[in-house]
Amino acid sequence: MATTPRTEPAAAAPFEPSAEPLPDFSGVDVGALATRTDHAVLGDVAALLLRNWPTGEDAVAYYEDGPGALLR
Template sequence: MATIPRTEPAVAAPPGPSAERLPDFAGVDVGVLAARTDHARLAEVAALLLRNWPSAQEAVAYYEDGPEIAVH
């Protein structure tokens, strides 16, 4: 009986942060984007952003808003 050699899958390094910088979308006008897009999901997200967007006077960030806090 012939023995088939066993090959183990290569162990990949655990995922980590990329060294590549994220693009800066700070200058994007979400209102214009919502009005001009024909992508259904993007339009839905833009509308949700606009509905929940506080005015400049209301914009506040709290320490508790960090990613480790579960959103219900």
Template sequence: MLPDFADLDLRTLSRQSSHPVLAAVASGLLPRMLRGEPAMAFYEDGPYQL
């Protein structure tokens, strides 16, 4: 079972993370959270096309 990160502060993580990939993911999820949508990332969200 994966850990529950529902209480994670995406605003802080996107601004203060020293890891560039983690900051980019948090920045990408933040708009969804602010719109009240589930903060989930899907493979289709990535820049790569099959």
């Protein structure tokens, strides 16, 4: 009986972020998107964003809020 050599699965390459920048959607009018879209999920997401949208006085980010704080 011939034996087949055992092969181990190849190790996955370490994750590296893409060098391609993310698209800039800062000019999107979320209010108009929520009322004009016929896509059920996109409309729900836009409505949820608007419901939880902070005012200019409430929008605050702290250095400790970054993803590094969760990785300690």
